[in-house]
Amino acid sequence: MDIVKVGIVGVGNIGEHHSRNIYESPLCKLMAVCDIDPKAFKRVYAPAQAETKCFTDLDRFLAEGDMDLVIIAVPHYDHPSIAIKAMNAGKHIIVEKPIAVHKAAAEELIREGAKHPELVQSAMFCQREYNAHKVIKRLIDQGELGRITRINWIITNWFRSQRYYDSGDWRASWRGEGGGVLLNQCPHQLDLMQWFFGMPCKVRAAVKFGKYHDIEVEDEVNAYLEYPDGTVGNFIASTGEMPGTNRLEITAEKGRLVYENGVLEFLRNEQETSVFCRNTESSFGVLQPWKCTIPYEPDTISIHRLILENVARAILHGEKLIAPMAEGIRGLELGNAMLLSGWKDCDITLPIDGADFEERLNKLIATSRYQKKTVAAEVDENSMQKSFGNN
Numbered sequence: 001m002d003i004v005k006v007g008i009v010g011v012g013n014i015g016e017h018h019s020r021n022i023y024e025s026p027l028c029k030l031m032a033v034c035d036i037d038p039k040a041f042k043r044v045y046a047p048a049q050a051e052t053k054c055f056t057d058l059d060r061f062l063a064e065g066d067m068d069l070v071i072i073a074v075p076h077y078d079h080p081s082i083a084i085k086a087m088n089a090g091k092h093i094i095v096e097k098p099i100a101v102h103k104a105a106a107e108e109l110i111r112e113g114a115k116h117p118e119l120v121q122s123a124m125f126c127q128r129e130y131n132a133h134k135v136i137k138r139l140i141d142q143g144e145l146g147r148i149t150r151i152n153w154i155i156t157n158w159f160r161s162q163r164y165y166d167s168g169d170w171r172a173s174w175r176g177e178g179g180g181v182l183l184n185q186c187p188h189q190l191d192l193m194q195w196f197f198g199m200p201c202k203v204r205a206a207v208k209f210g211k212y213h214d215i216e217v218e219d220e221v222n223a224y225l226e227y228p229d230g231t232v233g234n235f236i237a238s239t240g241e242m243p244g245t246n247r248l249e250i251t252a253e254k255g256r257l258v259y260e261n262g263v264l265e266f267l268r269n270e271q272e273t274s275v276f277c278r279n280t281e282s283s284f285g286v287l288q289p290w291k292c293t294i295p296y297e298p299d300t301i302s303i304h305r306l307i308l309e310n311v312a313r314a315i316l317h318g319e320k321l322i323a324p325m326a327e328g329i330r331g332l333e334l335g336n337a338m339l340l341s342g343w344k345d346c347d348i349t350l351p352i353d354g355a356d357f358e359e360r361l362n363k364l365i366a367t368s369r370y371q372k373k374t375v376a377a378e379v380d381e382n383s384m385q386k387s388f389g390n391n
């Protein structure tokens, strides 16, 4: 095998992007797509349409799609069940973020995945592939910053209008989506938080639901984190602010690293802060830091394509995964912990009680305004395939 045959479940905003990446990758070939709404099929990248089979039925897609790899790009609640079905049908998988809506569902997905060690299982945590993020990870892992004392991440440049929330009937309701800014916009940052810094042991958060929009779920979060080694953190997210900020500030013994507006700047201390603090004879003096702008290569390739091709090479040649699916539970648990803290108005110790979270979510689902639509009852797959030249 020198090419990976790929299928996509869910051809919406991101599924459309995946179809183009698959078409353009020399390692992959788009074989089939599946969507409950046949109107979605016209979103398949135009040059790929003629050779792509279209299905509205998942079982037929899995049985007849002739694929090695399936990308799951439907709304979050369905990620685990579709991923499990695809694995049971012998398909390698890439699961879009978040891998599930809550910890217990992610645990079940990972348990089922463990029954298929022969299959490559990845999550679409593509932001691990931004060159700046790779440099930050390397600086931390190589000890260039020294012990980290404080992490501040303000990620409020996720502004979304009311129209955005109204654009998909599943969006921003407990029943349809299962969460807001923590579950839809921030899974990348929550994944990066755990990828860079590991997991905190305690979380306290103030969470606002529908503060800026007519939605059921959270659109503002102010969270405080504590780590086992004493590091503290603040994670601030919103979809209601304009202009927004994306500023990651890491204060450490050897200085302060800031990533903002595409610039990675390190203010480097001549001595570690705690050494200077113990030894200086001055009561008020501080050392003047050296200002270093850390270079990194510009991002020229779609980060989603980089994950796709990493998975293709993992299937073809056993390459190590950049974002193993099982790691997806960590950022998810972090977001769940913030929501749980907001709901209970108290500190949350990690690991969280996944059953407690699920029970609280189920109560909200029971009173959710959103009712799932039964989509396009009768679909003529054959005529759809004909229009794409499949017959």
Ligand SMILES: NC(=O)c1ccc[n+]([C@@H]2O[C@H](COP(=O)([O-])OP(=O)(O)OC[C@H]3O[C@@H](n4cnc5c(N)ncnc54)[C@H](O)[C@@H]3O)[C@@H](O)[C@H]2O)c1
Pocket (backbone or CB within 6 Å): 009, 010, 011, 012, 013, 014, 015, 034, 035, 036, 037, 040, 058, 073, 074, 075, 076, 078, 096, 097, 098, 124, 125, 126, 168, 184
């Ligand atoms: N990695 C990223 O950067 C990234 C970016 C955007 C979206 N996403 C994730 O991708 C997922 C989809 O988001 P989107 O913005 O593309 O949504 P969307 O609403 O634009 O598209 C979802 C598509 O899935 C279809 N669908 C729904 N349920 C289905 C089912 N059970 N079987 C088959 N098809 C089904 C819908 O008809 C729709 O065409 C979300 O989980 C989101 O978090 C990830």
